[in-house]
Amino acid sequence: MRFKDFDYFLPQELIAQTPADRRDASRLMILDRETEAIDETEFSRIADLFRPGDLLVLNDTKVIPARLFGEKESGGRIEVFLLRRLTGTEETWSCLLRASKKPQAGSCLRFAAGMTARVLERTDDETWLVSFSPQESFGTWLEEQGSMPLPPYIRRSAGSNDESRYQTVFARVSGAVAAPTAGLHFTEELLQQVRQRGVDIVSLTLHVGLGTFLPVRVETVAEHRMHREFYTISPATAAAIAACKARQGRVIALGTTTTRALEHAADSNGNICPGDGEADIFIHSTYRFKVVDALITNFHLPCSTLLLLVSAFAGKDFLFRAYHEAIRRKFRFYSYGDAMFIR
Numbered sequence: 001m002r003f004k005d006f007d008y009f010l011p012q013e014l015i016a017q018t019p020a021d022r023r024d025a026s027r028l029m030i031l032d033r034e035t036e037a038i039d040e041t042e043f044s045r046i047a048d049l050f051r052p053g054d055l056l057v058l059n060d061t062k063v064i065p066a067r068l069f070g071e072k073e074s075g076g077r078i079e080v081f082l083l084r085r086l087t088g089t090e091e092t093w094s095c096l097l098r099a100s101k102k103p104q105a106g107s108c109l110r111f112a113a114g115m116t117a118r119v120l121e122r123t124d125d126e127t128w129l130v131s132f133s134p135q136e137s138f139g140t141w142l143e144e145q146g147s148m149p150l151p152p153y154i155r156r157s158a159g160s161n162d163e164s165r166y167q168t169v170f171a172r173v174s175g176a177v178a179a180p181t182a183g184l185h186f187t188e189e190l191l192q193q194v195r196q197r198g199v200d201i202v203s204l205t206l207h208v209g210l211g212t213f214l215p216v217r218v219e220t221v222a223e224h225r226m227h228r229e230f231y232t233i234s235p236a237t238a239a240a241i242a243a244c245k246a247r248q249g250r251v252i253a254l255g256t257t258t259t260r261a262l263e264h265a266a267d268s269n270g271n272i273c274p275g276d277g278e279a280d281i282f283i284h285s286t287y288r289f290k291v292v293d294a295l296i297t298n299f300h301l302p303c304s305t306l307l308l309l310v311s312a313f314a315g316k317d318f319l320f321r322a323y324h325e326a327i328r329r330k331f332r333f334y335s336y337g338d339a340m341f342i343r
Contacts, residue, residue: 001220001221002219003219006304007302010302017155019184019336023169023186026185026332026338027332028041029340033313038321050197050199052198053249053250054250054252055244056199057204057251057253058170058258059203059255060168060171061175061207063149063171064082065143065145065148066146067148067158068145069147072103072107073103078109079097080109081095081096081098082142082146083096084207084210084230086129091133093131104119107119115133117131117132118131149177150166151178151335153334169186169191172205177207177209178208178209181298185339206231209229211305224282230278231279232275232276232277233262233273237274238271251291252296253291253295254296255297262291263289270291282308283308283309283313285308298335299337322340
């Protein structure tokens with residue numbers, strides 16, 4: 001199986017460049033896997049699609065302002081994209097670096113408000129280790145000086161509106177460098193409507209990382225290796241999932257990141273093992289889902305691992321028919337675009 005088998009043509013004007021006026025004002029395409037019917041409603045009416053006894057699982061990761069702009073010792077500009085803080089270190093980060101000429105190991109970078117960084121080493125073709133100083137003020141400095149890491153298909157600089165809109169209303173645990181975008185549509189009022197339907201809502205944390213925005217660089221699916229993303233699932237969330245299964249409710253995953261964490265943490269019988277871990281599961285083709293019964297997701301890029309995951313869940317032919325229908329109906333695509341409910 002080749003990644004190019006999951007290609008499709010998308011007119012550029014359908015790539016959403018800004019969020020909808022309201023979080024819940026997007027459109028929602030409804031896919032029924034049993035009948036292969038395709039319907040449409042407004043996202044603000046998504047509570048109507050839940051049943052008493054269902055369980056909605058959220059990803060409460062919080063996006064950090066991971067894009068930094070500074071200068072090299074030579075005076076040339078450099079962009080630093082934070083990926084992951086190394087465990088057990090004081091402000092040493094794995095980063096992407098973008099400059100006309102990459103810096104040498106040992107060189108110094110300068111940023112606004114007195115922050116500096118030293119390039120320690122190149123770890124692979126994509127990433128570098130960078131240590132920031134003064135370490136004790138880095139967290140506060142990052143919140144003040146960093147920019148929200150909008151994906152490259154949004155062809156504008158991040159603005160003040162993105163600080164709130166490229167973040168879910170339930171974001172709690174800092175660490176992601178991209179948003180779990182299916183969650184961007186929910187408001188507190190909409191979540192309350194879901195609860196009023198007799199639905200429990202629980203959360204887990206998966207910090208969306210490098211694998212989300214780097215392009216696939218291999219031809220065949222068998223060659224691809226997923227990047228690891230940190231997750232944590234509490235005993236309470238694991239127990240809620242077990243209780244939902246016992247009462248024959250549906251476990252509804254909000255987004256592909258939630259899906260990856262749940263399926264990675266499940267044993268062969270679909271029981272969730274609570275705790276911390278690093279998800280590297282690559283869901284595609286004939287994968288048998290052990291936990292997730294329904295999925296809320298945005299529209300995904302061609303030839304991407306996220307598109308393969310959703311294809312495995314909905315069925316490739318059915319999903320691609322839905323994508324072509326979404327294009328015909330002029331749905332908005334990607335992070336700030338419209339959504340799907342696949343049941």
